[in-house]
Amino acid sequence: MADKKATRAAYGETLLELLAEGVDVYAVDADLSASTTSIRLAEADPKRHINVGIAEQNMIGVAAGLSLTGKTVFTGSFAVFGTGRVYDQIRNTVCYSNLNVKIAPTHAGISVGPDGGSHQMVEDIALMSALPRMRVLVPADYLSAKAAIRIAAMTPGPFYIRMGRANVPLLYESEKGFELGKARVLRSGCDVSIIACGVEVTLALQAADMLAEAGIQAEVIDAFSIKPLDEKTLLASVQKTGAVVTAEEHSVIGGLGSAVASLLAKNPGILAKPLCQIGVQDRFGISGEFDELFKEYGLDAQSIYDTVVQLS
């Protein structure tokens, strides 16, 4: 197994790098600065890290006001609070006003683990994707998380960056090569397209190894940019394979799978088999460790393998 690192570890570190490069960057957090790693920005300049206490609504409002003074502002907290609890603030203040605020909470998905369902956010991509002007990036590993933060900082306007708590395998060798609206084909195959995001990309690659031994050649794509979606790359793959399995550590309602379903519905005739969506099936999370939870929720490599085999 490759070395592991959490996507959240990219957060504070990349903010520090951006500051060193001259970006007028600020981080606003809500008493979770160590967990999200945003506190690292305070190492360089304490006034650039603003802790509002346990007050997420104010976190978004303060970030909005800061952005109106020309600053590039990131907000933190955990995904369940940093998107769900403050949905109206993000909608009516950040997006409606088209502000340069980057919603960048950590601890998304069931990989949060033992904290359980109250803290395992699996609706955040749906919430954020539905907002006009919002761009949504879901990095698969540490270096792609760094790339996502960098893209968000350098592109004016609202962004959502989804990061996780768990240490996950390092997938990429460089943070270069990522773009807004661009997916990355990580493995070529002609039998099925596995379109994944977040940690599911790594699990899809593991499943693809297993499938190859069974004689099935899977193409594995890291969607990375959920909104805008890389329609060109995804459609080209499906035209080749005719079969699609999506995989995400998120509800199957309103996430990557839904975005791909919409895309394929608008482009009839190229999908030869039923679309399979791997994800959380309209359930809340539960306490447990990573491997236990990913098996229970049908998100592990074996589940992806089984789904593809049944489809083939």
Next chain:
Amino acid sequence: MSYDEKELAGIANHMRRDIVKMITLAGSGHPGGSLSAVELVATLFFGDVLRYRPDQPDWPLRDRFILSKGHAAPVLYTALANAGYFNISELSTLRKFGSRLQGHPDRERLPGIEVSTGSLGQGLSIACGLAYGLRASNQHEQKVYVLLGDGELQEGQVWEAALFAAHQRLGNLKAIIDYNNLQIDGRLEAVMGLGDIAGKFTAFGFKVIEIDGHDLPAIKQAYVDAAACQDGPVAIIAHTVKGKGVSFMEDQVGWHGKAPSDAQCDEALSELKGSSDGKEPTDG
């Protein structure tokens, strides 16, 4: 722009006429809470308080004004139009399809709107971020004014922001409370009373100034005193009358969010005609 007290009274009267006319033309809108805030907004824009350049809305050295109670958009629109941000004639497009004058202020459409508002409870937080950011950029002279409704103070986020303002000692932050005692569902004290609001803001760490929100000299003095307070945030609690200036709207909860009929508009305008002989900046 600066006018004397008599001229300001005239401007306030003119703004009231604009508010009544534009909401009548729109067929919907919020006259009560727009009329209660007229003197507060008129003094900010025309009483030598707010620094701004209508021909340069993004002037970096401007003070900032946030209308947290976004439903009172008409009072802001008439102030901006009379200040010269856009033509007065555009006021007649309020709430119409294709208009820049949306039902609630939209910064992406209209110059002079610092931030879009309409969802209550968020303005003080935004003002906190602005005040912090201006201070961090060493723009110490610039002030951030935010106008909140009394009913809006029922939103929890306001008190998150109040904690923050005091904790960060935001001396460039000036909150103004349009305390008109009414909200949509009835009298504020019946729906959800605020208790000792001056005591609450004081306890949170604000300097509190209480005034009659229709008394122009008192308002001007409050703004002067607020500006002089630089070691922490200020809350100006302005006691007002909802629907002020139109007898049949005054202190009537039914006029929170209802447009006058043409006949009611005429009646209101006749009441507002000549109630001041001060300067009017534009033709009605």
